[in-house]
Amino acid sequence: MKRLVLALAAAVMTALAAPVLAGPQYLDGTGFAVSGYDVVAYRGLAQAPVGQAQPEAVKGRADITAEWNGSTWAFASADNRDKFLANPAYYAPQYDGHCAYGVSKGGKVPGNPNLWRIVDDKLYLNITKNVVGFWEEDIPGNINKAQGNWPGIETKAASTSVIPDFTSAAPVKN
Template structure:
């Protein structure tokens, strides 16, 4: 019995010391993570109060990109790309770019880059304006639910759905 407990403890310690790998990043028809929007730029935008629409995200440039988590990320400046590469997990949206409210409900659906909020320095995306309303009714509670659900759904394939009411286009070319 003592050997079994020791073996179990060793496996648990080893598993906990391994890096947490991200799941499959949501990538829409543009071929870019977050539809080609600059994830670092969100941290410089002024957030609107809960209940009001956020400012639109900043489009990245096709000439300024980086590879991470199996996806291509676009940035508006080389400085933003360098910041991302120095700490991609800080800047990348939570739940691999899937809708945070959807994850709180136990599923993976796309996140819209213009329906965003930063909470405790973490970027969260949602799928539609209606969903944002549900999300904002209890942001901390929805984050807790999503964080609890994520380990069980993270290994599932990324959503293949399109973002409703969003016209995605490739990042700007200049």
């Protein structure tokens, strides 16, 4: 009996430590996750205060990529790619790259890589500047709502909509 309890406890601990793969990643016409922008590079950008525009995201390169969660991710440097591969769930945007405010409202719409914010060490994207305003009115509350909604919509197909007012460009080719 003691062995069974220990084996069960070990199985539970292993399951809790294992990464949880996300649902389908949002991909636009570039064919890259996050429109080909380098998700590791966000960590090095100076985050603007709430109510101000964030610095523009860093484009990845088409020749520096990694595969994760069924998608191709582009990076500005091999070092950033290696950091991503060491801990992809840390760098990947929440909600598979879908708009965080959209998820808080119960749906999947695209996330714009230039409308981002890191909150509690997690990357969130939103769809338009207007939506960012709604998101920023209550970031903790919107995250809480999104976390509650996500399990019910995560397995639904990824959005196929185009991001309004955003011209995605393929990653830089070098």
